[in-house]
Amino acid sequence: MAMFFNIFSLKNLLVLSLALNVSLVLRVLYEKDFEVNNGRSVDNQKDALTTTDSVLSEARATQRARPSMPSSSSTVDGDGGDTIINLDHGDPTMYERFWQQTGDKSTIVIPGWQSMSYFSDAGSLCWFLEPEFAKEIIRLHKTVGNAVTEDRYIVVGTGSTQLYQAVLYALSPQDAVEPRSVVSAAPYYSSYPLITDCLKSGLYKWAGDARSFNKEGPFIELVTSPNNPDGYVRQSVVNKSGGILVHDLAYYWPQYTPIASAANHDIMLFTVSKSTGHAGMRIGWALVKDVEVAKKMVKFVELNTIGVSKDSQLRAAKVLQVVIHSCQYPTSLGSLFDFAAHLMEERWKLLRAAVRQSGLFTLPEFSPGSCSFLNRSFAPQPAFAWLKCQEPMEDCEGFLRSNNIITRSGKHFGVSPQFVRISMLDRDENFHIFVERLSTIHLRQSVQVEETDGGVE
Amino acid sequence: MAMFFNIFSLKNLLVLSLALNVSLVLRVLYEKDFEVNNGRSVDNQKDALTTTDSVLSEARATQRARPSMPSSSSTVDGDGGDTIINLDHGDPTMYERFWQQTGDKSTIVIPGWQSMSYFSDAGSLCWFLEPEFAKEIIRLHKTVGNAVTEDRYIVVGTGSTQLYQAVLYALSPQDAVEPRSVVSAAPYYSSYPLITDCLKSGLYKWAGDARSFNKEGPFIELVTSPNNPDGYVRQSVVNKSGGILVHDLAYYWPQYTPIASAANHDIMLFTVSKSTGHAGMRIGWALVKDVEVAKKMVKFVELNTIGVSKDSQLRAAKVLQVVIHSCQYPTSLGSLFDFAAHLMEERWKLLRAAVRQSGLFTLPEFSPGSCSFLNRSFAPQPAFAWLKCQEPMEDCEGFLRSNNIITRSGKHFGVSPQFVRISMLDRDENFHIFVERLSTIHLRQSVQVEETDGGVE
Structure with a gap:
């Protein structure tokens, strides 16, 4: 217990508690969508707050049950950000949910x-x-x-x-x-x-x-x-x-x-x-x-x-x-485009909220335009987030990597490494872990700094 | 009728009759295999000797019924060699017959x-x-x-x-x-x-x-x-x-x-x-x-x-x-390799017979070797026939093309145009039309020369 108080000062605990609050506020924002996912993810998340091992085994079970490997992304978090979330590629696995509900209609037999x-x-x-x-x-x-x-x-x-x-x-x-x-x-x-x-x-x-x-x-x-x-x-x-x-x-x-x-x-x-x-x-x-x-x-x-x-x-x-x-003939999820447009809209809202929360980044701003297909006006909600780290951070990719978020540096796109490209098309659970982690990065960084000041190895 | 006798002299008819005999001898050789094919090809061939139009519509019907288009090859002949047989590519459609008899076992569902x-x-x-x-x-x-x-x-x-x-x-x-x-x-x-x-x-x-x-x-x-x-x-x-x-x-x-x-x-x-x-x-x-x-x-x-x-x-x-x-667990057709090895053996026999018959070409000769998989000794029976035209023919590809057989000239393989490469992997009907035509090319050429001599345009 003496050790405990040595590592975590009251100030540290306050910061941690604040981080948890932010995370809970975000959760309320996307809880509805999360539940739609597969009726299991919310429980996963709750478990994740209590024990890492059970979530790990749950994630492994999900992997086994899945038709395809969860690409280069990971589905485990809630362990303080130790798990790597890979959003380097634009792997469009968010679409699996749409195709699952089409059932046999989309099955090919050769x-x-x-x-x-x-x-x-x-x-x-x-x-x-x-x-x-x-x-x-x-x-x-x-x-x-x-x-x-x-x-x-x-x-x-x-x-x-x-x-x-x-x-x-x-x-x-x-x-x-x-x-x-x-x-x-x-x-x-x-x-x-x-x-x-x-x-x-x-x-x-x-x-x-x-x-x-x-x-x-x-x-x-x-x-x-x-x-x-x-x-x-x-x-x-x-x-x-x-x-x-x-x-x-x-x-x-x-x-x-x-x-x-x-x-x-x-x-x-x-x-x-x-x-x-x-x-x-x-x-x-x-x-x-x-x-x-x-x-x-x-x-x-x-x-x-x-x-x-x-x-x-x-x-x-x-x-x-x-x-x-x-x-x-749209189903309950609407057409593929309704489904995906709705998902992108939600994800961009969550991402912008997380970016505002963290205060460390900026995102492109878009003007709304009229869409002849969806018959409504909306602002672009791109497949990638083009994130810019605020000064004095020079290497945004390295900074996010140190937080176990893998992205692609701006230097590969012919511009400054202050930028990174982040896939917005990953599976729900990965995306939500990502925004949650992004929203708390500032706080986490503070905690880390405090911890280092406290002499922890 | 005067016109008929003008075009076809008795000598011409004799040559034509000889050509038909060679064709019938070849047919006896491969009749068994041909019948196995789909129980329809022999009839097609017989029809082909009487009327072109009905065969054409039959071939079109076959195309429609088939899962894939009959590649670049044609299935129509018996009309005096007017139809183009394309053996330029090594399109391995001869294997379809094996896969048809495997039924659902080889079907993929995604x-x-x-x-x-x-x-x-x-x-x-x-x-x-x-x-x-x-x-x-x-x-x-x-x-x-x-x-x-x-x-x-x-x-x-x-x-x-x-x-x-x-x-x-x-x-x-x-x-x-x-x-x-x-x-x-x-x-x-x-x-x-x-x-x-x-x-x-x-x-x-x-x-x-x-x-x-x-x-x-x-x-x-x-x-x-x-x-x-x-x-x-x-x-x-x-x-x-x-x-x-x-x-x-x-x-x-x-x-x-x-x-x-x-x-x-x-x-x-x-x-x-x-x-x-x-x-x-x-x-x-x-x-x-x-x-x-x-x-x-x-x-x-x-x-x-x-x-x-x-x-x-x-x-x-x-x-x-x-x-x-x-x-x-081999089926009635044996393993895939039994099936294909048997087919290649038959085809090479037919090809060598046709080449001997025509007297215009030569083929590579191979020494037998022991096969550890099939547990017997046999000579190679390659996927391509590397055919050489006899002197004085210089352009073998052009010569065969004038007989509506499309092959690939030796010049593309870094050697003389006296050589051509011919696919041995086409569907049964095309292969058989090909060897039949090849066997009669000498005779056909004679007929053509005779016809030209006889003043036909």
Whole structure:
């Protein structure tokens, strides 16, 4: 007991008690949503306050019961923040809950003798595109109204990552004297420079921030809208001729941003990972105006992987069918977009409350816009939080890591390490542990400082 | 009638009748196998001799009933060879028959909420490898005895094509002064040079035939065994130090070649396309000894496609399970390997008979070897026929194309256009039309020459 009082002074206990209060206030805010989750999480949380071991075994049991591993995230907390919460990737596991309630409707059955050939539609331009999937892509865009599909070729890819490379290959002449410059306005998607330069291609080369690009000659400008990492709606920023625009519209869906109008660009990239949440499928698609560009993209996918998994395309077709049906005949959770938009709205409210509470960070502010699909006006609620640490903290990623929250540093996005990107798409329990921990970081830090002052090893 | 006699002289008719006889002899040879197919093909063939239109509509009906389009091949013939038979690709559709008889045992069911995360096994070196699939890979190699799996890392890829690029990336230092040379003994797989050089990488560069390679410095030698296109068992041919060997063992399965012993190389590539016939899955795997090489390969797949379709991996696991079970408890068709080995043996007999009949071509000859898996001795019966046109024909691909048989010219494999590569893995009906047509080409050519002589336009 003497030891106890030695470590925890009354002042320390007061700070700890304050932290608990903040946590309880936050809990009241999201209790309703938490209960909806799986009818078990609230109990888990309560247990977590009393004993760590039981929660650990509960979490392990949950892992076993789950169809997929809980990715790189952890589901355990309430032990004073010892457990690592990994929000580095945009792993869209928050969508599992929607798909669970669709039941058999979204189940795919593939007999052993089906889809054995390399070819899906031998006579068509994209010979490895499953016609059924192509049909659902068009129906989905028509339903949501987020992209023009008329007079476009569809090219399917092993995720939009492969299509990004297919686009670079298609837009860079084989006989050019020097590699074509590839630019995007900072903060840009951290994978763009890595993918572009990983093979030291003689066809194309990463040339950094589009805003400071001033090299002569042709170039490729990537316009990611809404932007990864910061969520803002974007347009081309390079103010000179000779550029070809590539629009990465992975996040142009009504759960993340108001759908202002149907995008009508020459090259548009989409992915199921961020629209339906099926990242494990590795399926993306491009809508391409120019037939020669589309042909070269097909050629790239042929050289790179001889087409795209038919199984995943068939599953994607089924999943899009269910999404479209959910828009026409919404269930108790609403359409997929209602479900996800509602969840994103709640999560952003919680995140902003936690950030206010902590006082150590800032978040982007967005203006509301009218959404033609959801028939209401709302502010963007992006798939990533682009968090900035307040001065004097320089290394936001390192600071959060010391609090067992794994994020991606701004330096990978071409900007200052004061920023970090945080996934907003993880499972409910992880997200809630994250906001809870974030809200108390200031207090925790104080406790830690006090503890250190108190001479604890 | 005057017109009829004008076109067809008695001599012409004699030649035509001879051609029909050869065709009927061949039919007797494969009638049994043909009947097994689906109990309908023989009738199709008979119809084909009387009316083209009915066969065309039959073929279209077959297409509709089929799970997948009949790839780039056609199923119609008996109309004098007007229909195009495409054997350019190694599309392994001959395996459909095996998988049809496995029924529900090989069916995969994936609910909508399953496998949504990017991650399959977050903690493991290859974080996107489904553990269930990894387990079946090891069991399969142990069952067949064709590769050592102990002390190896498994890296999964979107087909072995992606793994080939992953290997090049892994073996080429990022800071090298010049690109690493990549060689393979001609005739080499036609895609190697195209894939290696398509992005003009600064890391590696195609350097052609390994036999004539004499550049100083480190290099990568691809050893494809049995070889694509010619089917011979191979070993390294470059006789100097500084080389790293990559073994492409896509065809090292008992249906193609006797399994002499378990391959025990540093880097070995495999694919389901040529082992089970599931090309549409786009799934390959590498067995890699060195942890650093394995790590870099994983990095490449991460950059290239952020992992590999989980759906296809789960389906591949199921399919391998059924293959292993078929070895332990063979059905009426035997194990998958019995089925395919039997089919390849029959096909090679038919092909050799047709080649003898035509007198225009030659084929590789193979010595028999003892197979530890099938417990008998047999000569290789490769997945491709490496056909050589006799003098004075220079352009074998062009010659066969003029007979509506699409093959791949030897020039793409680094050798003379007197050679062509022909897939032996197409569906039964296409293969039989092909050998029938090949056997009568000499006669057809004579007819054509006669006809031309007779003044037909």
